[in-house]
Each structure stands twice: as C-alpha cells, then as structure tokens.
Amino acid sequence: MKARERIYIVPTWAGAVLAGAVLLTFAAGYISEGFGGTPQVLVIALVVAGIVVLIQTNDNMRGICLNTGRVPPVPAGSEAVVSVLVTNTSPSERLGLKVRYREGWKLLGEVTIPVIEPGGSARVELRIPTARRGIFPLPAIWVSSNFPAGLCFAWKVLRDAGSHAVYPRGRSWRPLPGSAVAVKSGGEEIGESRPYIPGDPLSRVDWKVFARTGTLAVRTFEDPGGRLAIRWEDTAFLEDAEDRLEQLSAWVQAAVRLGRGFDLHLGGAGLHERNLDACRSALAGWGASK
Amino acid sequence: MSERPGQRLAGLLAGMWFIVHQWVIALPPLLGGALGILLVAGLVLRLLRLLPPRWVGWVGLAGTLGIPFVDGVSLPGVFAAAAAWVAGSMLLQVMDPKRVLRVLLCAVALLAVIALSTDIESVVLIVDVAILLFLAQQAHTPEEATQSLRAVLLRALRLGVPVAAVVVPAFWIFPALSSRTEVAMAGFSGELNPGDFSEIRPGRQLAFVAHFAEGETVPGVADLFWRGSVLDQNLGFRWLAGPLRSARSDFAGFPVWQYKLAIEPARPVAPVGMSIGYEGLTAPDDERLKIEITSFAAPSNDPPQGADVELPDSVSKAAALRALATTIFQPPGGTRQRLRELAEFFATSGFTYTIRPGRVDSVATFLTKSRRGFCEHYAAASANLLRLGGVPARVITGYRGGRWNPWLRTLSVRDSDAHAWVEAWDPASGSWIRFDATQVVAPEFMLQLETDRDPSRWAWPRTALTYVSSLFVQGGKWLAMQATWLGVGLAAAALAGLGSFLWQHRRRRDPIDEALRALDRCAKRMEIPRSIGEPPLAWTARAAGGHPGSAEVLTRFASGYEAAAYSRSGGSAASRQRLRQAVASLRRAR
Numbered sequence: 001m002k003a004r005e006r007i008y009i010v011p012t013w014a015g016a017v018l019a020g021a022v023l024l025t026f027a028a029g030y031i032s033e034g035f036g037g038t039p040q041v042l043v044i045a046l047v048v049a050g051i052v053v054l055i056q057t058n059d060n061m062r063g064i065c066l067n068t069g070r071v072p073p074v075p076a077g078s079e080a081v082v083s084v085l086v087t088n089t090s091p092s093e094r095l096g097l098k099v100r101y102r103e104g105w106k107l108l109g110e111v112t113i114p115v116i117e118p119g120g121s122a123r124v125e126l127r128i129p130t131a132r133r134g135i136f137p138l139p140a141i142w143v144s145s146n147f148p149a150g151l152c153f154a155w156k157v158l159r160d161a162g163s164h165a166v167y168p169r170g171r172s173w174r175p176l177p178g179s180a181v182a183v184k185s186g187g188e189e190i191g192e193s194r195p196y197i198p199g200d201p202l203s204r205v206d207w208k209v210f211a212r213t214g215t216l217a218v219r220t221f222e223d224p225g226g227r228l229a230i231r232w233e234d235t236a237f238l239e240d241a242e243d244r245l246e247q248l249s250a251w252v253q254a255a256v257r258l259g260r261g262f263d264l265h266l267g268g269a270g271l272h273e274r275n276l277d278a279c280r281s282a283l284a285g286w287g288a289s290k
Numbered sequence: 291m292s293e294r295p296g297q298r299l300a301g302l303l304a305g306m307w308f309i310v311h312q313w314v315i316a317l318p319p320l321l322g323g324a325l326g327i328l329l330v331a332g333l334v335l336r337l338l339r340l341l342p343p344r345w346v347g348w349v350g351l352a353g354t355l356g357i358p359f360v361d362g363v364s365l366p367g368v369f370a371a372a373a374a375w376v377a378g379s380m381l382l383q384v385m386d387p388k389r390v391l392r393v394l395l396c397a398v399a400l401l402a403v404i405a406l407s408t409d410i411e412s413v414v415l416i417v418d419v420a421i422l423l424f425l426a427q428q429a430h431t432p433e434e435a436t437q438s439l440r441a442v443l444l445r446a447l448r449l450g451v452p453v454a455a456v457v458v459p460a461f462w463i464f465p466a467l468s469s470r471t472e473v474a475m476a477g478f479s480g481e482l483n484p485g486d487f488s489e490i491r492p493g494r495q496l497a498f499v500a501h502f503a504e505g506e507t508v509p510g511v512a513d514l515f516w517r518g519s520v521l522d523q524n525l526g527f528r529w530l531a532g533p534l535r536s537a538r539s540d541f542a543g544f545p546v547w548q549y550k551l552a553i554e555p556a557r558p559v560a561p562v563g564m565s566i567g568y569e570g571l572t573a574p575d576d577e578r579l580k581i582e583i584t585s586f587a588a589p590s591n592d593p594p595q596g597a598d599v600e601l602p603d604s605v606s607k608a609a610a611l612r613a614l615a616t617t618i619f620q621p622p623g624g625t626r627q628r629l630r631e632l633a634e635f636f637a638t639s640g641f642t643y644t645i646r647p648g649r650v651d652s653v654a655t656f657l658t659k660s661r662r663g664f665c666e667h668y669a670a671a672s673a674n675l676l677r678l679g680g681v682p683a684r685v686i687t688g689y690r691g692g693r694w695n696p697w698l699r700t701l702s703v704r705d706s707d708a709h710a711w712v713e714a715w716d717p718a719s720g721s722w723i724r725f726d727a728t729q730v731v732a733p734e735f736m737l738q739l740e741t742d743r744d745p746s747r748w749a750w751p752r753t754a755l756t757y758v759s760s761l762f763v764q765g766g767k768w769l770a771m772q773a774t775w776l777g778v779g780l781a782a783a784a785l786a787g788l789g790s791f792l793w794q795h796r797r798r799r800d801p802i803d804e805a806l807r808a809l810d811r812c813a814k815r816m817e818i819p820r821s822i823g824e825p826p827l828a829w830t831a832r833a834a835g836g837h838p839g840s841a842e843v844l845t846r847f848a849s850g851y852e853a854a855a856y857s858r859s860g861g862s863a864a865s866r867q868r869l870r871q872a873v874a875s876l877r878r879a880r
C-alpha cells in the first residue's frame with residue numbers, strides 16, 4: 001500500500017481576499033436578488049475555480065520527495081552546505097517549486113526550482129550559517145509551491161533530516177607537538193620520497209624530485225615517534241575546555257597541512273587521520289554525550 | 291516574469307472598465323475619462339515596457355480616496371472606480387506574480403459590480419473567470435516552463451476543464467442561467483407585461499435623486515408616488531401607453547413641492563414627476579439631466595376617454611372574470627365604493643405578494659388560481675376588474691418611495707422602487723383616484739416606507755453611514771465649487787507630465803543594433819548566413835570573398851561599424867553618420 005503523503009495547504013493572502021470577495025458578492029447578491037441571480041453565477045464560478053486551484057496546487061506537490069546527503073563538518077563561523085535532492089516521482093511535471101529552510105519561524109534561505117520533469121530530480125544546495133561548535137540538527141526543509149494561480153500555498157516538510165557537525169575554529173597557543181623539526185625544516189630535508197600513488201595529496205608532491213627526474217614522487221616523513229599523537233592531555237596548559245578544543249582543532253589542521261599522519265585522543269580510543277571527518281565530528285560533539 | 295501576462299491583464303482591465311463605464315455605472319465624464327486614461331496608459335506603458343516614477347501610483351491612490359467626494363456616484367460606482375484606480379495604479383509598476391494577483395483581484399471586484407448591477411449573461415461571467423484564472427496561471431508559470439505552446443495549452447486545460455465540468459451543470463440547476471427570458475430586473479418601464487416573466491429581481495441601480503429645497507415640506511409617505519407613464523391601452527395582462535394626456539392647469543389650493551430631479555444617465559428611463567401627469571423627459575445617454583420641478587398634490591382631472599373603459603376579449607368574454615366581478619362589486623355603488631370592495635377582495639382572498647410568482651399567462655389565471663404576483667400583476671388585474679365593474683381605470687407606472695437622507699434633504703429612488711398602480715375615474719369629484727392593490731396585499735411595504743422616512747427608527751449603522759456619506763457629498767460639492775479650474779490645471783499638468791515622461795523614455799534606436807539587424811538581413815539576402823557568435827567584421831570579410839561585387843559596400847560597412855562600435859567614446863557623430871550611410875548602402879546590397 002502506498003504511504004500517504006503529508007501535504008499541507010493554506011490559502012495565500014490573495015486566496016483569502018478572494019474568499020472574502022466571494023462571500024461579499026454572495027451576500028450582496030442575496031440581499032439584492034436572492035438566490036439564483038447573476039451574482040450567484042459569479043460566486044459559483046469563483047468558488048469552483050478556487051476549489052480547482054486548491055486541488056491543483058495540492059497535486060503540484062504530490063510525488064515530490066526530499067532527500068538530504070551527508071553534510072561535511074565545517075568550522076564554526078563558516079556555512080554548512082546541505083545538498084538536497086528534490087525528486088519528482090509522479091508521472092507529470094512539477095512547476096514553480098521553492099525549497100526553503102527555516103529555524104523556527106526564521107527563514108534562513110530559499111532556492112527556486114522552476115520545473116522538474118516526470119521522474120526527474122533537481123539538486124539544490126542550502127547554506128546554513130554556523131556560529132558555535134556542536135552537533136546540530138538540520139533545520140526543517142520545506143518544499144512549497146503556489147502554482148498554478150497563487151491562491152493557495154502548499155508545502156511538504158522534511159523534519160529530522162539529520163544533523164551537521166560544526167567543529168571549533170582552530171586557535172593555536174602552542175605549535176603541534178612532535179612536529180617542531182618537521183615544521184622548522186619544511187619537512188622535505190629529513191624525509192624520503194616514494195613514487196606518487198593516485199589519491200596522494202598534491203601538497204605532498206616533491207616537486208624537486210619531479211624537476212630532477214621527471215617522475216612524480218611524494219614526500220614521506222620520518223617521525224621518530226611514528227604517527228603524531230594529538231592528545232587532550234597535551235592541552236592541559238589551557239584551562240577552558242573550549243580553548244582546549246580550539247587548540248586541538250588548530251593542531252589537527254596543522255597536521256593536515258603538513259601531511260602528517262596523526263591520531264586524535266579525546267579520552268577514548270584514538271581517531272585515525274584517515275577519518276578526518278570523524279575527528280572533526282568528535283571535536284564538534286565533545287562533551288555532548290558526557 | 292515575462293511582460294506578456296501584464297500586457298494581457300492591462301488590456302483585459304481596460305476592456306472591463308470600458309464595459310463598466312459604458313453600460314453598468316454612470317460616472318461623471320471627468321472621472322470616467324480619467325480612469326480610462328489611467329488604464330489605457332497602463333496598457334501602453336506595458337506594451338512599451340516602460341515604468342513611470344512611483345509618484346504616479348501614489349497620485350492614482352489619492353484619486354481613489356477622492357472618488358467618494360464626487361457627487362452622484364453610487365456605491366457600486368465608487369467600488370468599481372476604486373478597483374479600477376488601484377488596478378490602474380499597479381499597472382504602472384513592475385509586474386511580478388504578486389502584483390498580477392492584486393490586479394486580478396481588482397478585476398474580480400469589477401466583475402462583481404457588473405454582476406450585481408446588470409443583467410449580464412452568465413456565460414460572459416464564466417468566460418471572464420476562466421480568463422482571469424488563465425492569466426493568474428500564466429503569471430505563476432516559470433519562464434523555463436513556457437517554451438512549448440502545447441505544454442501551455444495542456445496546463446490551461448488542466449485548470450479550465452474541471453471548472454467547466456462543475457460550472458456548466460450549475461447552468462442547468464439555476465433557472466437564472468437556463469431561462470433568462472423569464473427573469474427581469476425591476477425598473478421603470480413604459481409598458482406593463484407581467485405575463486412575460488416568472489420572476490423579477492430588484493436591481494439596486496439609482497434611477498434618480500430628488501433634492502428638496504431648504505424649507506420646503508417634503509411629501510408624506512402616502513404621497514410618494516412618482517408618476518411616470520399612463521397606460522390605458524388594455525390587452526389583458528399587457529398595458530400600453532396611449533396618446534399624451536393634458537395635465538390640469540388649476541392648482542390653486544393644493545400643496546406645492548419644489549424639488550430638483552437629477553436623472554442618472556445610465557439609461558434613458560425616467561420620465562417621472564411627482565403627482566403630476568408629466569411625461570416625455572428622458573436623460574440623454576451621456577450626461578446627467580437636472581430639472582427643477584414644481585409639483586402639486588392635485589389629482590388629475592383629465593376626463594376619461596374611450597380607451598379607459600375598453601376590455602380585451604380575453605377579459606370581457608371570460609366567464610370566470612365576469613362572475614368574479616359580479617361577486618366583488620355589489621350594485622349600486624360609486625367609484626369610491628367600488629375601490630373599497632376591490633380592496634376588501636384583495637385583502638381577504640388569499641393573495642400573496644412575491645417577486646417569483648412563476649409564469650402567469652392571463653388575468654383570469656392570476657385572479658382565480660395562482661393569486662401570487664408582484665405590483666404589475668395587481669395593477670393589471672385591478673384595472674381590468676374595475677373596468678368590468680363599469681369604472682374607467684388606467685394603469686400608472688413609476689416609482690414608489692425612495693431612500694430619505696435628512697441631512698442632504700434628498701430622496702434617492704432606485705430601480706427596486708419601480709412600481710405600478712391604478713387610477714380610477716370618480717365622476718362625483720371629477721378626478722382620478724389612486725388605488726394601489728399591492729399596498730393592500732402587502733401592507734408591510736407601507737410600514738417599511740414609514741420606517742425609512744423616520745431617522746429615529748433607523749439602526750445606528752444606517753444613521754452613521756447616511757450621515758458620513760452626507761458629509762462626503764457636501765464636502766465634494768464644496769471642493770467642486772472651489773476646484774474646477776484647479777482640477778483642469780492638475781489634469782493638464784498630469785497629461786503634460788505623462789507626455790514628458792513618455793518622450794524622455796521613448797525607445798531610442800541604437801545605431802549599432804540597427805546596423806547588426808541590417809547586416810543579418812543582408813546575410814539572408816546573400817545566402818551567406820552569419821553563424822552564431824561570428825563577429826560582424828569576420829562575416830563581412832567572409833562575405834566580401836564570396837560576393838566580390840558587394841565587396842566595396844561590405845568593406846565600407848565594416849570600417850564604419852568598427853569606428854562606431856569599437857571606438858573609445860562610442861563613436862563620434864561623424865562616425866555614426868558614416869555608419870548610417872554604410873547601413874543604407876548595405877540595405878541596397880544584393
């Protein structure tokens with residue numbers, strides 16, 4: 001059995017004014033001519049037109065599905081980008097759709113999709129401003145339309161669409177532990193090179209080797225201690241927890257910039273650098289589960 | 291948004307306003323003309339894709355607020371004019387879907403006024419609603435989805451077909467839609483024919499306004515019969531006017547009323563006068579007719595003529611009617627006795643007043659079977675019965691009552707006040723005696739008239755509204771006296787401003803565009819099409835190679851174009867002149 005779609009519909013201000021005008025015309029017609037007069041013909045025509053517009057506006061929303069993709073963690077203060085896929089699963093076109101997202105009653109943004117063909121889809125990007133770190137639920141995402149006549153406003157809403165992580169913006173009091181030599185020497189003098197493997201970051205390409213040999217090679221680092229360990233305990237020189245998180249975030253960014261492998265220890269199991277998003281999400285959600 | 295819905299909308303509104311102004315509501319020519327200019331200007335500006343400054347819209351709004359001050363505009367007139375003003379003002383601005391909807395709502399208001407004020411064909415209303423729906427849909431359709439005509443038509447059908455599927459059956463349910471000929475709007479008529487209609491509708495249109503002079507006594511409710519046509523040609527239920535009667539000239543000793551009558555120009559209806567048999571005045575189609583009348587409460591004393599006793603065969607040979615007349619009128623008896631007996635008959639025989647009596651095709655059917663009807667039924671039946679009883683009688687059509695405004699001292703008479711009654715000749719007094727059978731059957735009308743005349747018995751909203759409207763009208767009159775020349779000056783200034791605006795924003799032809807268009811036409815003629823993105827100079831070089839005969843012209847064009855289009859300051863006057871000459875020669879090139 002097909003699941004029932006939840007479509008909400010209300011008259012727009014124009015629809016409400018038209019309804020008032022119809023009522024007035026009906027009353028004036030009834031007072032002056034009783035039932036069955038010419039004004040009532042107008043009333044019937046307008047009422048039927050209004051009902052048809054109501055149904056058509058509702059129909060224009062049928063078969064519309066909203067899906068959100070994974071939202072990459074972003075530093076506090078920048079915009080989280082939510083990719084929303086609007087799919088038309090109905091056998092007819094859908095016109096004049098608007099994707100809106102709002103927090104409470106505050107409209108954060110709106111993207112217009114002029115037309116989606118039957119079976120087609122449109123991808124829109126919603127940009128959510130962030131101010132502080134944390135794991136936040138995605139705002140309610142609406143897809144709405146007042147097509148065909150602007151008299152009714154119909155919408156579907158996607159709630160609980162997931163969450164997005166906002167990790168602390170990096171602020172550094174001290175350099176990355178265990179990277180002083182590498183940082184001082186730029187990394188390339190003590191490191192060795194290995195052949196380039198597709199997927200290696202370009203920032204690690206050893207261009208001097210490339211200039212000499214014509215083949216791509218990437219720098220490797222010889223860390224006496226193996227991988228860098230970025231630990232919560234190393235930020236004990238700071239008192240405030242948020243400051244410590246910002247310091248950790250700065251170190252993570254420095255390690256990424258330097259191309260150093262690292263493990264992040266926030267009191268639990270270490271998070272490997274290949275799970276960079278997991279590290280950032282952990283920084284974003286620190287303290288939330290405690 | 292595309293400009294097209296705005297242009298169509300402007301055209302539709304201008305047309306609707308023309309209909310309203312021409313056939314529905316009479317407005318003073320200045321106001322009607324100003325509105326027409328506003329709407330037509332909106333249409334022209336939309337076609338030229340020009341936008342006037344915002345203050346023009348505000349002036350339009352101020353005009354809307356001033357409409358109630360215009361004397362003689364009825365409530366529907368104010369409403370329609372306000373809707374037209376607002377719509378016209380908005381048409382002068384950038385059209386977006388929201389603004390299109392606002393204009394469409396104004397159009398709906400105009401449509402409602404048309405429906406309320408006239409007997410317009412229902413199909414016209416429904417077609418209008420369909421057009422408004424289509425325009426609303428066009429305004430809300432994204433431009434990206436309007437590339438295929440087929441898609442546009444299919445979408446329009448998707449909206450229109452369900453509306454038609456419901457509204458068309460409604461045509462058959464409401465008798466007003468399927469049997470138009472049997473329904474009539476109430477109003478003054480120069481003849482009587484109640485058998486033709488199954489129903490009448492009380493129209494609210496203003497017929498005329500009587501202004502009573504300060505200090506003059508206003509006639510009492512019982513005397514408020516506005517006399518129109520005298521109908522003495524009896525065809526049973528149908529009564530026609532005979533030759534013009536002479537009015538009496540000896541009025542000494544009778545009450546006198548002085549009043550001014552303003553006949554509205556909506557239609558040439560109202561040859562009316564109060565209590566005198568005065569006929570023949572009709573308002574011209576396009577202007578108001580104001581007349582000053584001295585009216586006397588003297589009964590008519592023109593002697594009865596042969597026509598005043600004639601009976602058609604359908605009445606004189608109807609056994610049932612003869613028997614009825616014998617039953618009603620007990621011999622012997624004078625006219626007054628006959629009238630008392632007739633009043634008693636109508637009061638006690640189960641007659642009902644209704645505006646929907648159904649089709650009643652003869653006097654006999656009305657008096658013996660249906661016994662339901664409106665004033666025309668009762669007037670025709672009374673006159674026939676009186677003539678059967680040997681009393682000369684005639685039917686009078688006109689108006690009864692009127693809406694009293696104690697502050698303006700006016701009686702506003704509307705179509706719904708149209709009435710028909712009877713006059714019977716009394717040989718004893720040598721005069722015609724008025725007899726109104728409708729008043730006997732429906733005494734509540736008399737009570738209503740008495741209530742209307744006495745402001746202390748009005749509900750407070752009516753008192754307040756009447757007082758406020760009086761203030762507006764008085765203020766309007768004062769303004770009209772003060773500001774006639776000011777108005778003319780303002781209108782002239784507005785016209786001059788509009789003209790200046792249009793002149794400043796006239797479409798200036800860009801010589802480069804002209805040159806490119808000429809180039810493309812030339813390319814078509816030479817059958818060397820210019821490919822998309824091909825620079826004009828590259829094309830001229832290519833075309834000169836293909837058409838050596840035109841090489842000189844093309845080279846001259848290229849140098850002229852280069853000088854005009856790529857020079858730093860946009861080309862000097864000399865280079866533009868050179869370009870124009872080059873374009874002219876290019877036009878001649880083959």
